[in-house]
Amino acid sequence: xxxxxxxxxxxxxxxxxxxxxxxxxxxxxxxxxxxxxxxxxxxxxxxxxxxxxxxxxxxxxxxxxxxxxxxxxxxxxxxxxxxxxxxxxxxxxxxxxxxxxxxxxxxxxxxxxxxxxxxxxxxxxxxxxxxxxxxxxxxxxxxxxxxxxxxxxxxxxxxxxxxxxxxxxxxxxxxxxxxxxxxxxxxxxxxxxxxxxxxxxxxxxxxxxxxxxxxxxxxxxxxxxxxxxxxxxxxxxxxxxxxxxxxxxxxxxxxxxxxxxxxxxxxxxxxxxxxxxxxxxxxxxxxxxxxxxxxxxxxxxxxxxxxxxxxxxxxxxxxxxxxxxxx
Amino acid sequence: xxxxxxxxxxxxxxxxxxxxxxxxxxxxxxxxxxxxxxxxxxxxxxxxxxxxxxxxxxxxxxxxxxxxxxxxxxxxxxxxxxxxxxxxxxxxxxxxxxxxxxxxxxxxxxxxxxxxxxxxxxxxxxxxxxxxxxxxxxxxxxxxxxxxxxxxxxxxxxxxxxxxxxxxxxxxxxxxxxxxxxxxxxxxxxxxxxxxxxxxxxxxxxxxxxxxxxxxxxxxxxxxxxxxxxxxxxxxxxxxxxxxxxxxxxxxxxxxxxxxxxxxxxxxxxxxxxxxxxxxxxxxxxxxxxxxxxxxxxxxxxxxxxxxxxxxxxxxxxxxxxxxxxxxxxxxxxxxxxxxxx
Numbered sequence: 001x002x003x004x005x006x007x008x009x010x011x012x013x014x015x016x017x018x019x020x021x022x023x024x025x026x027x028x029x030x031x032x033x034x035x036x037x038x039x040x041x042x043x044x045x046x047x048x049x050x051x052x053x054x055x056x057x058x059x060x061x062x063x064x065x066x067x068x069x070x071x072x073x074x075x076x077x078x079x080x081x082x083x084x085x086x087x088x089x090x091x092x093x094x095x096x097x098x099x100x101x102x103x104x105x106x107x108x109x110x111x112x113x114x115x116x117x118x119x120x121x122x123x124x125x126x127x128x129x130x131x132x133x134x135x136x137x138x139x140x141x142x143x144x145x146x147x148x149x150x151x152x153x154x155x156x157x158x159x160x161x162x163x164x165x166x167x168x169x170x171x172x173x174x175x176x177x178x179x180x181x182x183x184x185x186x187x188x189x190x191x192x193x194x195x196x197x198x199x200x201x202x203x204x205x206x207x208x209x210x211x212x213x214x215x216x217x218x219x220x221x222x223x224x225x226x227x228x229x230x231x232x233x234x235x236x237x238x239x240x241x242x243x244x245x246x247x248x249x250x251x252x253x254x255x256x257x258x259x260x261x262x263x264x265x266x267x268x269x270x271x272x273x274x275x276x277x278x279x280x281x282x283x284x285x286x287x288x289x290x291x292x293x294x295x296x297x298x299x300x301x302x303x304x305x306x307x308x309x310x311x312x313x314x315x316x317x318x319x320x321x322x323x324x325x326x327x
Numbered sequence: 328x329x330x331x332x333x334x335x336x337x338x339x340x341x342x343x344x345x346x347x348x349x350x351x352x353x354x355x356x357x358x359x360x361x362x363x364x365x366x367x368x369x370x371x372x373x374x375x376x377x378x379x380x381x382x383x384x385x386x387x388x389x390x391x392x393x394x395x396x397x398x399x400x401x402x403x404x405x406x407x408x409x410x411x412x413x414x415x416x417x418x419x420x421x422x423x424x425x426x427x428x429x430x431x432x433x434x435x436x437x438x439x440x441x442x443x444x445x446x447x448x449x450x451x452x453x454x455x456x457x458x459x460x461x462x463x464x465x466x467x468x469x470x471x472x473x474x475x476x477x478x479x480x481x482x483x484x485x486x487x488x489x490x491x492x493x494x495x496x497x498x499x500x501x502x503x504x505x506x507x508x509x510x511x512x513x514x515x516x517x518x519x520x521x522x523x524x525x526x527x528x529x530x531x532x533x534x535x536x537x538x539x540x541x542x543x544x545x546x547x548x549x550x551x552x553x554x555x556x557x558x559x560x561x562x563x564x565x566x567x568x569x570x571x572x573x574x575x576x577x578x579x580x581x582x583x584x585x586x587x588x589x590x591x592x593x594x595x596x597x598x599x600x601x602x603x604x605x606x607x608x609x610x611x612x613x614x615x616x617x618x619x620x621x622x623x624x625x626x627x628x629x630x631x632x633x634x635x636x637x638x639x640x641x642x643x644x645x646x647x648x649x650x651x652x653x654x655x656x657x658x659x660x661x662x663x664x665x666x667x668x669x
Contacts, residue, residue: 069470
């Protein structure tokens with residue numbers, strides 16, 4: 001068992017899988033010679049050559065379009081979109097093409113493609129290097145959306161994503177890349193897509209989060225534990241399709257729910273999670289469902305105070321959890 | 328007399344010089360004719376609303392058969408667009424397959440009736456499933472070619488589209504990739520001069536789609552899209568280049584769509600009848616008949632016979648599809664997600 005950063009875990013997993021399966025290759029802007037702007041693909045060019053670590057033109061639509069074509073005929077591409085904020089030119093290729101390939105051909109064709117992309121704020125990225133894009137893509141059956149929060153999960157989920165016969169949007173919170181370290185088991189293991197994980201057990205409140213907010217939520221839960229309030233923290237891990245069972249099991253145990261995400265509030269992931277709980281577990285609730293999210297603003301400001309004002313953090317989450325405990 | 332003989336020899340050379348036997352050139356004619364008669368029946372079936380929608384390939388038969396004939400069926404890949412009925416017939420789809428799609432019936436091979444008609448796809452025939460947004464198949468075709476190059480086979484990819492698609496970013500990005508990586512892909516633009524109602528002059532400031540190839544470092548070739556042998560010749564050369572590892576070609580087949588864009592379009596709103604009639608004189612089927620008659624492979628009687636044969640095949644397909652069941656409602660729910668294989 002090694003201790004790795006979130007970034008190292010992702011990078012090492014690609015190294016391992018490319019060594020195991022020669023159908024796997026990476027493509028994206030700056031992913032080859034320089035190893036990616038975050039260094040996520042470092043060493044792949046040296047080890048596997050220019051044929052399998054491909055520096056692409058600066059054109060997101062065709063990064064995905066090329067990957068779809070290659071995937072359709074048996075390759076296993078891992079496409080990197082340098083920042084999630086830049087994925088939008090490829091929206092049509094992802095949503096209309098990759099996600100619908102199996103359904104539209106009645107399973108005649110498939111699209112085993114992984115799209116890795118760094119997302120999220122908190123690194124002074126301003127409006128166009130901070131976006132959370134998951135809500136756009138969680139509305140597209142046929143496409144998995146995955147957002148790991150720990151180095152261990154990143155490895156198991158990325159292996160599952162690469163071996164999955166359908167397209168997977170693999171969201172990597174860029175603030176976690178170097179700030180989060182953790183134990184990563186040696187050897188091969190996969191974590192099934194579509195399964196949430198209880199990261200901390202508790203009996204008083206269910207807190208549901210993912211990505212960087214999972215860590216803020218765990219910090220908030222620590223604070224509340226010192227005050228005698230036990231928070232159960234559910235890490236969604238796969239954002240679409242959602243793991244309804246794990247969510248509902250926890251809610252039935254605690255009867256109070258807070259959903260936390262960095263993305264803006266309206267039509268965000270929290271809305272769907274709240275709807276599932278309302279439909280399936282209304283009678284188990286002892287309090288209205290709370291959401292702690294980014295505000296409905298067009299973007300995250302670059303400056304320190306603006307960015308801080310936008311982003312949820314452990315303090316804001318702890319305040320909401322305390323109010324919920326008192327309800 | 329001597330002149331006539333010399334002329335005949337010269338004419339014969341047209342298909343033989345291209346390496347096509349008499350049987351092959353007659354097979355081309357049959358594919359064109361069958362596509363035409365099938366397409367005409369589809370329009371007729373739409374008139375009393377026996378079917379919901381038809382989008383036509385009439386006028387494009389020479390471009391499509393000429394191109395598809397240069398591929399190795401089931402070995403090379405095709406990523407067609409919605410007018411490519413003659414392309415997919417040439418590659419092995421059947422009139423029954425296409426009629427099932429028109430009626431949206433059970434067992435339709437492209438999608439089991441999920442997609443609108445003319446959204447072709449067949450894993451067995453290496454015809455990649457397509458969508459309705461135009462030009463999306465172009466970078467995907469380059470991606471298939473990329474995989475071929477990686478696997479080091481000598482397969483090639485044919486992708487087709489109209490000139491309207493060449494305004495999309497997908498077209499430019501796909502050609503850019505093909506140029507950079509010297510990919511074995513043939514981009515066939517079937518330029519019928521209208522993007523629904525918008526004429527080519529309002530779509531681009533250059534006279535030819537083929538001119539755009541220069542920007543991506545690949546050859547751009549213009550052919551007479553109503554002359555099946557002209558298309559075949561250019562396509563055969565492009566396929567040979569691609570198989571040799573010399574990369575992509577953009578072929579622009581200049582043609583015309585003498586019918587509305589689809590069963591929901593009325594082309595009288597945007598072009599004159601005189602223009603349409605003028606182009607009908609250059610109909611690719613007529614021109615093929617003239618050529619084959621000149622080289623003594625066809626005569627009036629054989630034309631009548633082949634028409635009768637085509638009608639039989641179309642009747643059979645029509646009846647077969649008309650009487651086929653719809654997929655059960657629960658069939659709409661499946662094949663969203665696949666199963667993980669080890």
